[in-house]
Amino acid sequence: xxxxxxxxxxxxxxxxxxxxxxxxxxxxxxxxxxxxxxxxxxxxxxxxxxxxxxxxxxxxxxxxxxxxxxxxxxxxxxxxxxxxxxxxxxxxxxxxxxxxxxxxxxxxxxxxxxxxxxxxxxxxxxxxxxxxxxxxxxxxxxxxxxxxxxxxxxxxxxxxxxxxxxxxxxxxxxxxxxxxxxxxxxxxxxxxxxxxxxxxxxxxxxxxxxxxxxxxxxxxxxxxxxxxxxxxxxxxxxxxxxxxxxxxxxxxxxxxxxxxxxxxxxxxxxxxxxxxxxxxxxxxxxxxxxxxxxxxxxxxxxxxxxxxxxxxxxxxxxxxxxxxxxxxxxxxxxxxxxxxxxxxxxxxxxxxxxxxxxxxxxxxxxxxxxxxxxxxxxxxxxxxxxxxxxxxxxxxxxxxxxxxxxxxxxxxxxxxxxxxxxxxxxxxxxxxxxxxxxxxxxxxxxxxxxxxxxxxxxxxxxxxxxxxxxxxxxxxxxxxxxxxxxxxxxxxxxxxxxxxxxxxxxxxxxxxxxxxxxxxxxxxxxxxxxxxxxxxxxxxxxxxxxxxxxxxxxxxxxxxxxxxxxxxxxxxxxxxxxxxxxxxxxxxxxxxxxxxxxxxxxxxxxxxxxxxxxxxxxxxxxxxxxxxxxxxxxxxx
Numbered sequence: 170x171x172x173x174x175x176x177x178x179x180x181x182x183x184x185x186x187x188x189x190x191x192x193x194x195x196x197x198x199x200x201x202x203x204x205x206x207x208x209x210x211x212x213x214x215x216x217x218x219x220x221x222x223x224x225x226x227x228x229x230x231x232x233x234x235x236x237x238x239x240x241x242x243x244x245x246x247x248x249x250x251x252x253x254x255x256x257x258x259x260x261x262x263x264x265x266x267x268x269x270x271x272x273x274x275x276x277x278x279x280x281x282x283x284x285x286x287x288x289x290x291x292x293x294x295x296x297x298x299x300x301x302x303x304x305x306x307x308x309x310x311x312x313x314x315x316x317x318x319x320x321x322x323x324x325x326x327x328x329x330x331x332x333x334x335x336x337x338x339x340x341x342x343x344x345x346x347x348x349x350x351x352x353x354x355x356x357x358x359x360x361x362x363x364x365x366x367x368x369x370x371x372x373x374x375x376x377x378x379x380x381x382x383x384x385x386x387x388x389x390x391x392x393x394x395x396x397x398x399x400x401x402x403x404x405x406x407x408x409x410x411x412x413x414x415x416x417x418x419x420x421x422x423x424x425x426x427x428x429x430x431x432x433x434x435x436x437x438x439x440x441x442x443x444x445x446x447x448x449x450x451x452x453x454x455x456x457x458x459x460x461x462x463x464x465x466x467x468x469x470x471x472x473x474x475x476x477x478x479x480x481x482x483x484x485x486x487x488x489x490x491x492x493x494x495x496x497x498x499x500x501x502x503x504x505x506x507x508x509x510x511x512x513x514x515x516x517x518x519x520x521x522x523x524x525x526x527x528x529x530x531x532x533x534x535x536x537x538x539x540x541x542x543x544x545x546x547x548x549x550x551x552x553x554x555x556x557x558x559x560x561x562x563x564x565x566x567x568x569x570x571x572x573x574x575x576x577x578x579x580x581x582x583x584x585x586x587x588x589x590x591x592x593x594x595x596x597x598x599x600x601x602x603x604x605x606x607x608x609x610x611x612x613x614x615x616x617x618x619x620x621x622x623x624x625x626x627x628x629x630x631x632x633x634x635x636x637x638x639x640x641x642x643x644x645x646x647x648x649x650x651x652x653x654x655x656x657x658x659x660x661x662x663x664x665x666x667x668x669x670x671x672x673x674x675x676x677x678x679x680x681x682x683x684x685x686x687x688x689x690x691x692x693x694x695x696x697x698x699x700x701x702x703x704x705x706x707x708x709x710x711x712x713x714x715x716x717x718x719x720x721x722x723x724x725x726x727x728x729x730x731x732x733x734x735x736x737x738x739x740x741x742x743x744x745x746x747x748x749x750x751x752x753x754x755x756x757x758x759x760x761x762x763x764x765x766x767x768x769x770x771x772x773x774x775x776x777x778x779x780x781x782x783x784x785x786x787x788x789x790x791x792x793x794x795x796x797x798x799x800x801x802x803x804x805x806x
Contacts, residue, residue, distance in 0.1 A: 177280035241669035254401030350387035408437025537562035675705035713748030717755025
C-alpha cells in the first residue's frame with residue numbers, strides 16, 4: 170500500500186471516519202465501543218492482508234498485558250460483525266483465517282476516491298490516553314398508532330411457547346433434540362413507519378418477560394438479544410453465540426385498521442424453520458385474537474407448561490394507546506437515565522400514564538425504577554428522599570399485579586439496602602419463582618448471598634445470570650463476587666477482559682483497584698485507580714479508594730491531599746461517608762475510620778452490606794466496635 174495516509178474510508182454502504190472515531194451506515198451513526206472500533210480501523214488499514222491475532226493483541230492492548238486475549242479478541246470481532254451486519258459463514262467484510270487471524274475482504278475507497286491510501290495507525294499510548302466514544306443515534310420519541318399495542322404480546326408469547334414446549338421439546342415425529350433454551354430476536358417493524366419501533370421493541374421485551382416465567386425453558390434476556398437488532402449474522406451463528414437451541418423471529422405490520430403478527434421458530438444448529446404462523450385481524454378484534462389463538466394452539470399441541478405458568482402467559486387486559494404510549498416513552502427515557510434530567514423526564518411520562526389509567530401496574534413499576542435511579546449517588550439524588558417514593562410505587566404495582574417480577578426485585582433491593590435481610594431474601598426468591606430465567610433477579614440475588622458470607626453460592630448465581638444474558642451480564646458483577654470470595658486472581662482476570670473492550674469503564678477500574686490492593690499489588694492499583702478517577706469525573710468512591718492505595722504505597726501526602734479534597738467537596742455537596750472510611754483505613758487511622766463508619770451507618774451506606782466479607786475491613790475485624798456494627802446491621806448470624 171502507498172505511504173499516503175487517509176482518515177475516511179468507504180466500503181459497501183458504510184463510512185469509517187478514523188479521525189472522528191465514527192462508523193456510519195448511510196446517515197445512521199452506528200454504536201461501536203473503543204476497542205472494536207480500533208480493531209475495525211486496524212483491519213481496514215490492512216485490507217486484503219492477513220492480520221494475526223498477535224498483531225491485534227499488540228495493537229489494541231500493547232505487549233505483555235495480562236488479560237484473556239482470545240476471549241477479548243473474539244468479543245471485539247463479534248461486535249464489529251454485529252455493527253457491519255456481517256455473516257461469519259458468508260462474510261462480506263471480516264474473513265476468519267482459522268488458527269491465524271482475520272482479513273478485511275471488502276473493497277475500500279478512501280475519502281478522495283483512492284483505494285490505495287493507507288490510514289495512520291494509532292499508537293498504543295494514544296489509544297490509552299484518549300477515550301472517544303461512538304454514540305448511537307436514537308430516533309425521536311414520537312406518537313404511536315392507536316390500538317396497535319393491544320393484546321399482541323400475550324398472543325405471540327402464547328403461540329410460541331405452546332409450540333416450543335411439547336413433551337419432547339420438538340415437533341412431533343422429527344426425532345430432533347429437545348429444545349431447552351431459546352432467544353427471541355428483536356421483532357421487526359415492517360410497517361414502513363420508523364416511529365413504530367416502540368411497538369416492535371416493546372413487544373419483544375414483553376414477550377421475553379412472559380417466556381422467562383417457564384421454569385424448564387432458558388430464555389435469553391433482552392439486553393443480549395438487542396445487540397442483534399437488524400443484524401445480518403446468520404441464525405446458527407447467533408444461536409451459537411447465545412448458546413441456545415432455538416431462535417424466535419417475528420414481525421409486526423400495521424396497515425390502516427389491520428394488524429398482522431408473524432412469528433417463526435428456527436432450530437439453531439440447523440437453521441431449520443419448523444414452524445411459522447401469521448395472524449391478520451382487524452384492530453377491534455385484537456383482544457379476541459388472544460383467546461382464538463390460545464384455543465386453536467391448545468387443540469393442536471400438547472403443552473408442557475404448568476397451569477400457573479400458562480395463566481401468566483395468557484393474562485392480558487385492555488389498555489388505551491395513550492396510556493401505553495406514555496409508558497413506553499417513560500421506559501425509553503429511563504433506559505438512558507445516566508443523568509438526572511432523563512430520570513426526571515421518565516418520571517413525568519410514568520405519572521402521565523398513571524393519571525390516564527391508575528390501574529395499569531407497569532406504569533407504577535416504571536415510576537419505581539425511576540425513583541430508584543434517582544436515589545443513587547451516580548445520578549445525584551438524595552437516597553432518603555427518593556427511596557421511599559420507589560418503595561411506595563413498587564408496592565402499588567404489586568397491589569395491582571402481585572406477580573410483577575420487577576417489583577419483587579426492586580423491593581428486595583430496597584429491603585437489602587435497609588438491612589431487612591429476611592424480607593429481601595423472600596422477595597428475591599419470589600421473583601425467581603415467578604420468573605426462573607430472569608437474569609437481573611439472579612444478579613441481584615448474588616449480592617444478597619455474598620452479603621451473608623455465602624460467597625461461592627454468590628459466584629454460582631452470578632454465573633447463572635451470565636448464562637441467561639451472556640452478552641450483557643457485566644463481568645464486573647462476577648468480579649465482585651470473585652473478589653468477595655477472595656479469588657483475587659480470577660477477579661483480576663475477569664476485569665482485565667472487561668477493560669480490554671471498554672478501557673474507560675470506571676466501575677470496572679474501581680473494582681480492579683480493590684482486587685489489586687487485596688492481592689498486595691497496591692502500586693498497580695494506584696495506576697488503575699488514577700485512570701478510574703479521570704474516567705468517572707472524580708467519583709468520591711474512587712477518590713477515597715485511591716487515597717487508600719496512595720497510603721499503602723507510602724504516598725501519605727498524596728492520600729491526605731485527596732482527603733482534603735473530599736472534605737472541601739462535602740462542604741458544598743453530598744460525599745458518601747464510605748469514601749472517608751476507605752481513605753482512613755488505608756492510612757491506618759482506625760479511630761477516624763470508625764467515626765466515618767458511624768456516619769455510614771446513619772446514611773445506611775451500601776458499603777455496610779458487605780461488612781461480613783469485604784477484605785478492606787480485615788485490619789479492624791477484631792475490634793469490639795466492629796463486632797457491634799456487624800450486629801446492628803444484622804449480619805452477626
